[in-house]
Amino acid sequence: MTPRSVYWGSLRRGEIAAAAEAGAVALLPTGATEQHGPHLPLDTDINAATTVCMRAAQLLDGAAVVLPPVSWGVSPYWMGFSGTITVRPETLLALVADIVTSVAKHGFGGMVIVNGHGGNDGLLQAAAAQASSQTLRVASVSYWNLAPDALQANASGDGGNIGHAGEAETSIALHLQPHHVDVTAIEPDPGVDLPVPRQAFAEGHRVYEPPWPERHSPQAVFGHPRAATSTRGQLIIDAAVAGLGQLVRELRADLVAG
Numbered sequence: 001m002t003p004r005s006v007y008w009g010s011l012r013r014g015e016i017a018a019a020a021e022a023g024a025v026a027l028l029p030t031g032a033t034e035q036h037g038p039h040l041p042l043d044t045d046i047n048a049a050t051t052v053c054m055r056a057a058q059l060l061d062g063a064a065v066v067l068p069p070v071s072w073g074v075s076p077y078w079m080g081f082s083g084t085i086t087v088r089p090e091t092l093l094a095l096v097a098d099i100v101t102s103v104a105k106h107g108f109g110g111m112v113i114v115n116g117h118g119g120n121d122g123l124l125q126a127a128a129a130q131a132s133s134q135t136l137r138v139a140s141v142s143y144w145n146l147a148p149d150a151l152q153a154n155a156s157g158d159g160g161n162i163g164h165a166g167e168a169e170t171s172i173a174l175h176l177q178p179h180h181v182d183v184t185a186i187e188p189d190p191g192v193d194l195p196v197p198r199q200a201f202a203e204g205h206r207v208y209e210p211p212w213p214e215r216h217s218p219q220a221v222f223g224h225p226r227a228a229t230s231t232r233g234q235l236i237i238d239a240a241v242a243g244l245g246q247l248v249r250e251l252r253a254d255l256v257a258g
């Protein structure tokens with residue numbers, strides 16, 4: 001038996017209607033198309049977020065469907081590096097609002113925005129605040145915040161932070177798409193320590209300041225990619241998948257209780 005399809009784009013309209021009727025939660029992967037140091041592919045963020053959504057939805061067996069991913073994010077600070085595509089904050093907010101409105105129109109009462117790019121985080125929380133109502137619940141989470149223990153254990157050299165093209169993201173890319181990683185491009189130690197607490201990805205987001213590569217890292221790498229392994233990446237992704245599954249189950253329980 002082939003596994004049940006969970007990807008919105010692969011389903012037919014009747015299957016979407018049935019999923020909404022059954023109380024399925026719609027998952028929206030968001031991320032970026034942006035430079036990830038000399039060694040990782042441009043789709044590192046959206047690839048991780050989409051994978052977490054797809055794996056969680058498959059485990060939930062019909063309780064969630066995965067929308068086509070939003071592959072562009074707010075990344076103006078990486079525009080000095082080839083390949084980065086950035087959209088304005090208002091563009092991302094408007095796009096997500098329109099997607100949420102469309103999904104709600106088709107009868108879904110619960111959505112989770114699953115983000116893979118730190119620069120989108122605050123905006124997507126605003127999108128969730130804007131869209132949520134008594135009949136539509138929208139949650140927003142960056143996938144690494146679903147797996148804090150795994151991140152601490154498997155990116156300890158970076159203080160348990162996701163960083164940028166550092167230990168965690170390089171491990172995840174080695175797990176998910178090793179053929180697109182160029183480990184020979186990692187210099188002996190091109191990474192820089194995450195300035196805490198001022199850095200964008202500091203634990204707990206005590207302060208948010210967009211990355212400033214011109215001042216802090218000429219390679220635009222935050223963290224230490226040399227410690228990365230595929231096994232570490234798998235452990236982080238597995239924990240995020242489990243965390244998202246739990247979040248969807250809790251959201252569905254609230255919706256049913258209503």
Ligand SMILES: [Zn+2]
Nearest residue numbers: 044045164169
């Ligand atoms: Zn990234």
